Amino acid sequence: MGHHREAALxxxxxxxxxxxxxxxxxxxxxxxxxxxxxxxVALVGPSGSGKTTLxxxxxxLLSPSQGRVVVAGDEISGYDPKRLxxxxxxxxxxxxxxxxxxxxxxxxxxxxxxTDFSRRDKKKxxxxxxxxxxxxxxxxxxxxLPRQLSGGERQRVAVGRAFMxxxxxxxIDEPTSALDTxxxxxxxxxxxxxxxxxxxxxxxxxxDMRMTHFADRTLAIVDGILGDAATS
Amino acid sequence: xxxxxxxxxxxxxxxxxxxxxLVLLTGLLLTLGGLLDGLYNGFTGALRAQPGALLTYASDxxxxxxxxxxxxxxxxxxxxxxxxxxxxxxxxVLLGAKxxxxxxEASVALFGYQRAPGGVPAxxxxxxxxYADTSLKAYGVQEGxxxxxxxxxYPVSIVGWVSDTNFLLQxxxxxxxxxxxxxxxxxxxxxxxxxxxxxxxxxxxxxxxDPAWVAGAIDAATGGRTQTVTRSFAxxxxxxxTQQRSTFNAIIDTTFFVAALVVALFFVLLxxxxxxxxxxxxxxGASSGQLFAQVVLQAVMIAVVxxxxxxxxxxTVGRLIPPQVPLQFSxxxxxxxAVGLVVMSTLGSAVSLRRxxxxxxxxxxx
Numbered sequence: 001m002g003h004h005r006e007a008a009l010x011x012x013x014x015x016x017x018x019x020x021x022x023x024x025x026x027x028x029x030x031x032x033x034x035x036x037x038x039x040x041v042a043l044v045g046p047s048g049s050g051k052t053t054l055x056x057x058x059x060x061l062l063s064p065s066q067g068r069v070v071v072a073g074d075e076i077s078g079y080d081p082k083r084l085x086x087x088x089x090x091x092x093x094x095x096x097x098x099x100x101x102x103x104x105x106x107x108x109x110x111x112x113x114x115t116d117f118s119r120r121d122k123k124k125x126x127x128x129x130x131x132x133x134x135x136x137x138x139x140x141x142x143x144x145l146p147r148q149l150s151g152g153e154r155q156r157v158a159v160g161r162a163f164m165x166x167x168x169x170x171x172i173d174e175p176t177s178a179l180d181t182x183x184x185x186x187x188x189x190x191x192x193x194x195x196x197x198x199x200x201x202x203x204x205x206x207x208d209m210r211m212t213h214f215a216d217r218t219l220a221i222v223d224g225i226l227g228d229a230a231t232s
Numbered sequence: 233x234x235x236x237x238x239x240x241x242x243x244x245x246x247x248x249x250x251x252x253x254l255v256l257l258t259g260l261l262l263t264l265g266g267l268l269d270g271l272y273n274g275f276t277g278a279l280r281a282q283p284g285a286l287l288t289y290a291s292d293x294x295x296x297x298x299x300x301x302x303x304x305x306x307x308x309x310x311x312x313x314x315x316x317x318x319x320x321x322x323x324x325v326l327l328g329a330k331x332x333x334x335x336x337e338a339s340v341a342l343f344g345y346q347r348a349p350g351g352v353p354a355x356x357x358x359x360x361x362x363y364a365d366t367s368l369k370a371y372g373v374q375e376g377x378x379x380x381x382x383x384x385x386y387p388v389s390i391v392g393w394v395s396d397t398n399f400l401l402q403x404x405x406x407x408x409x410x411x412x413x414x415x416x417x418x419x420x421x422x423x424x425x426x427x428x429x430x431x432x433x434x435x436x437x438x439x440x441x442d443p444a445w446v447a448g449a450i451d452a453a454t455g456g457r458t459q460t461v462t463r464s465f466a467x468x469x470x471x472x473x474t475q476q477r478s479t480f481n482a483i484i485d486t487t488f489f490v491a492a493l494v495v496a497l498f499f500v501l502l503x504x505x506x507x508x509x510x511x512x513x514x515x516x517g518a519s520s521g522q523l524f525a526q527v528v529l530q531a532v533m534i535a536v537v538x539x540x541x542x543x544x545x546x547x548t549v550g551r552l553i554p555p556q557v558p559l560q561f562s563x564x565x566x567x568x569x570a571v572g573l574v575v576m577s578t579l580g581s582a583v584s585l586r587r588x589x590x591x592x593x594x595x596x597x598x
Contacts, residue, residue: 061594089517
């Protein structure tokens, strides 16, 4: 939590290998990357290139087969599942591709879910949720269920949820994949605005090259090998 | 914020299949339990109410009150046994009772007693007066009425009510030993008993005496002409009681097992359906334990709600059943069913634990 002077995310020779019997699939091969404290990095690549695996490793959803993963100064690559759960609860925010709001919770409650699992102060959590909803221009929709929200509003709630735990790093998976160009641009603008307003680092996985101009830097991953977008 | 409770409140229809099944099972459990309790109490009430720790039968009666006969000389021997504090005679006769204004006869067990059983006053002053068990009200019996007993229509008048004193599912009538002897002699002239002869003796032991030792001493003192047992043993020795209880309990246990299966199946399906949402929860920092606790909480809530509705259902069904059917609802049985249902639901929901643990948070992002 909070903002650190060191890199928000540091990957060193990260490798992820999936084994099935004798077969071996290398999803990410010796990837190294450093994301600054308030930097936005776009990660592009075709389907199956390993970008989602890299994002999952960065967020503590997957453990690397080899290499070091350091988030805001904490090396998480050696964490056991229990510590990874706590790490995700406290240090990372996620915006998922399919938004993934809980259908029976209101917009406010979808934000509060994050702090509910960490048993934080309820009053403070509610105040933060309301503040985020106001910033996202959703204060009038706070008590609406996801089915009562438009696609854009749902996406904004998902963005708000990612910031609920005041993360060091926000990981965003294909935020525009289900949206048309105009709405996609709006969502990206919103994400970038929110990320910049908080000085948080972000990694955005996208296959849509039109959205990369929102990032400070764009990296490409092909067959698990990470490189600059221009050289890949 | 309790996710589990919010989901229950906002999507109750989602849980309807499990609730409906558990409501029906609760109704069944309470009805079965009520029938078991009604049958058990109706069979055994008279013996359970007896004073003293021991009952003495004639040894050749094989613990049958009906067949047992104990003469005055044997009673005197029992009274002299060390450790015996008080002895009282007891006798019964089973017969039909004609009730004024009613077309059908009621089956009754008329008891004559020396020592008042629990909840029964001292024997009425006059011969021909009896206290009636409240269960006979279902047959139209009223206080002050005269019932005509047996083929000779021996008249007895009701002077008060007692409860839980039935015997072998026959309504209990409680009078003096003279009344019993006269009714027995009227109904079965071949079985007229001499004064001082009883069917069973109720025996109280002195403070500190071991009832088992005293029982042995009594039977030794009578030269083996008696069989003395504890009251609870006598109750369990009534014909069919053990089999009745074990049969009902087997059905009840099976029903509890079915309840656990219903909950297990329901929550396994629900967990499969929720894999995506649980993966998101795990991704944002929920532990498997926290998610499983939500499942258990929902299972417990479903069990509690189902029990309440099921209890209402059972009470409604109970009102429709004729009063002659020995169905007795009790708070202790209801508590037992409620606790059993909650425990079985919790166990059933535990089947989902493995699935919850195996949900990979990485699937939220893939």
